[in-house]
Amino acid sequence: MGCARWLALGGLLALAGLLQARLLLPNQAGFGECDRFFYAGTPPAGLETEAHVRICQRFAGAERFATLYSPGHRIPVFSAFRAARPAPLSTEQRGLLEPQIDDPDSNLEEVVEEADAVTSVNNLGSKQALNADYLDSNYEIGQLYPFLLSGDLQASTFPLTNSVPMTQSFRERWHMNLNSLMDRALIPHCGDGKDLYILTGAVPSDHRVKGKVTIPEFVWLAACCDVPGGGWAMGFTKHTQGGDVIEDVLVRDLEKLLPHKPQLFRDNCGETEQDTEKMKKILEVVNQVQDEERSLQSQESMSPFAGTQSQLSAPLSPEAPEGGGSFLGKVLGFLFTPFIKLFQLIYYVVIAVLRNVVHLLWFVAKQLINGIESCLYRLGAATVSYLVTIGQELVGIPWKVLKVVGKVIRAFLRILCCLVKAVCRALSIPLRVLVDVAAFPVYTVGAIPIVCKDIAVGLGGTLSLLFDTAFGTMGGLLQVVFSVFKRIGYKSPFDNSGEL
Numbered sequence: 001m002g003c004a005r006w007l008a009l010g011g012l013l014a015l016a017g018l019l020q021a022r023l024l025l026p027n028q029a030g031f032g033e034c035d036r037f038f039y040a041g042t043p044p045a046g047l048e049t050e051a052h053v054r055i056c057q058r059f060a061g062a063e064r065f066a067t068l069y070s071p072g073h074r075i076p077v078f079s080a081f082r083a084a085r086p087a088p089l090s091t092e093q094r095g096l097l098e099p100q101i102d103d104p105d106s107n108l109e110e111v112v113e114e115a116d117a118v119t120s121v122n123n124l125g126s127k128q129a130l131n132a133d134y135l136d137s138n139y140e141i142g143q144l145y146p147f148l149l150s151g152d153l154q155a156s157t158f159p160l161t162n163s164v165p166m167t168q169s170f171r172e173r174w175h176m177n178l179n180s181l182m183d184r185a186l187i188p189h190c191g192d193g194k195d196l197y198i199l200t201g202a203v204p205s206d207h208r209v210k211g212k213v214t215i216p217e218f219v220w221l222a223a224c225c226d227v228p229g230g231g232w233a234m235g236f237t238k239h240t241q242g243g244d245v246i247e248d249v250l251v252r253d254l255e256k257l258l259p260h261k262p263q264l265f266r267d268n269c270g271e272t273e274q275d276t277e278k279m280k281k282i283l284e285v286v287n288q289v290q291d292e293e294r295s296l297q298s299q300e301s302m303s304p305f306a307g308t309q310s311q312l313s314a315p316l317s318p319e320a321p322e323g324g325g326s327f328l329g330k331v332l333g334f335l336f337t338p339f340i341k342l343f344q345l346i347y348y349v350v351i352a353v354l355r356n357v358v359h360l361l362w363f364v365a366k367q368l369i370n371g372i373e374s375c376l377y378r379l380g381a382a383t384v385s386y387l388v389t390i391g392q393e394l395v396g397i398p399w400k401v402l403k404v405v406g407k408v409i410r411a412f413l414r415i416l417c418c419l420v421k422a423v424c425r426a427l428s429i430p431l432r433v434l435v436d437v438a439a440f441p442v443y444t445v446g447a448i449p450i451v452c453k454d455i456a457v458g459l460g461g462t463l464s465l466l467f468d469t470a471f472g473t474m475g476g477l478l479q480v481v482f483s484v485f486k487r488i489g490y491k492s493p494f495d496n497s498g499e500l
Contacts (some may be wrong), residue, residue: 023100024054032056034066037080039197039224039265043068046262047077047201053101055161065145067161070204071101071127073214075164078201079144083194085187086146086178095141095160097121101128129160129213137209142166144219145200146175164202164216165209170240174219177238177246177289181221185285189232189278190225197224199264203257205240216240220258222251224269225278232279233269236286245293248286291359298355 024032034056035041048054048068055067065084068077099108103122114131117124124130134141141163166174187193202216209215218239225231235254238246251269255262 023098024056026050028054030054031066031080033058033063034080036063037066037082037197039226039269040267042266043080044078044199044262044264046260047258052077055098055159057159057162065162067159069098069101069128069161073204074127074129074133074212075202075204075214075216076144076162078199079162081145081198081200083196084145084198085193086175086182095131095158095163097124097130098128098159098161101161102126125212129163131160133210133213134165137165138167139165139209139215140168140171142171142174144202145178145198145221164219165213166240173293174238174246177236177293178221180289180292181236181246181286184289185282186223186225186234189282191227195226197226197265197269198222199224201258203259220254222254222264224251224265226270229273230275230278231270232274232276232282233265233271234279234282235264243297245290245297246286247290248283287363294359295355298351 024030030041030043031038031054035043038044043066051070051072053069053071055069056063057065057067066080068079069075070077095114097112097114097117099106099112099117099121102124106121108117108120112120114124125133131141141160142165143158143163145162146158186196190196199222200220202219204214205217207215218237220235220237222233222235224233233251235249235251236246237249237254237257238244249257251264255264
């Protein structure tokens with residue numbers, strides 16, 4: 001083994017010393033320091049069972065991601081990341097083991113190489129997958145999310161607790177999908193990606209590699225962008241069999257596909273405040289990624305036929321004549337080469353047209369299905385709302401009728417009470433008072449003449465008093481005047497005649 005290989009191995013051992021995995025105890029809540037990798041600090045609800053193991057993965061003194069591991073299937077249930085870009089495909093990938101999964105009493109708190117764990121870990125491989133489980137099989141170690149812990153692309157390290165069995169072609173397409181989605185759709189529409197929460201997991205099937213490691217039925221990814229006023233959430237699935245392209249789904253629909261119907265994000269990642277315009281832009285990029293994957297699959301399916309055509313045309317090529325360059329070979333090559341090239345051109349044109357037609361029909365069908373689904377959803381929602389409103393009104397009619405009847409009865413009782421009070425008061429008045437009230441008009445009419453007479457007598461006396469007062473005053477004045485004249489010596493002309 002060369003010097004470069006020894007240096008690479010030494011680097012791996014050094015990285016293993018820096019990579020620490022903390023297994024959470026059953027009485028500990030959440031994922032400890034790794035809760036920050038979940039939206040609102042809340043792990044998914046409904047996925048964890050007592051048989052699962054919670055791991056807070058650390059590297060170089062800092063938390064990197066969280067994993068919920070299933071020892072029964074020897075694959076992860078899900079892993080949680082935040083603001084993490086997927087790593088490119090590496091030429092060599094080596095997985096590290098978690099000693100405490102197989103041996104809870106182990107004093108090793110760091111992930112180790114499988115060769116080092118053979119002598120130091122009891123029951124090695126009883127609850128987790130080993131590198132040896134993938135040897136001589138059609139499956140490789142595939143990371144759910146290719147998160148590179150080190151900067152060495154030639155010898156990247158990662159824990160096997162974040163890996164599942166994948167075929168080589170599926171692993172390459174899955175990692176290609178993740179890189180395309182993250183770089184072109186998810187991170188660009190979530191600010192700088194610091195508030196982007198990633199959950200990725202696998203749903204187990206009934207098949208296992210060598211009867212040990214469960215092969216996933218499909219893998220999934222859920223993304224939640226927690227940007228104020230512009231957040232969104234989206235899910236993706238990809239089946240491991242059949243060569244299907246990656247599919248986009250709503251998070252609520254993804255939850256229905258997973259076991260136990262969990263809730264991946266608290267409050268569905270702020271569903272009421274999500275930015276639908278950003279989600280539409282993301283879906284446009286997702287459609288481009290899907291079309292690119294279909295095109296790549298079509299090219300891969302065409303490559304064997306193209307190789308066969310090239311092999312058939314090689315003997316007829318002028319540059320490679322049969323029989324050491326005979327004249328007949330040259331003539332045949334010269335005559336048939338244009339026809340072969342024309343046939344290849346027609347073939348490629350027809351395949352391209354058919355592929356584009358199929359893509360167009362698929363796009364139209366998808367849009368039509370989405371439109372019909374949206375219309376049916378709106379129609380159903382409107383119908384349910386209408387029926388609920390009518391039901392509420394129908395249920396409220398008897399109560400309203402009872403309220404009206406109660407008010408009528410209450411008013412009638414008030415009237416009856418008033419009548420009873422009036423009768424009681426009338427019966428409680430003394431008889432003499434009633435006689436006086438009845439005789440009051442008679443007394444009043446009979447007293448009118450007497451009152452008028454008294455008024456007339458009063459007026460006459462008043463006038464008489466006024467006249468007496470006036471004449472008495474005038475007489476007094478005249479008497480005073482005559483007395484004054486008499487004293488000063490003047491005599492009235494009437495004295496001569498002896499008359500006053």
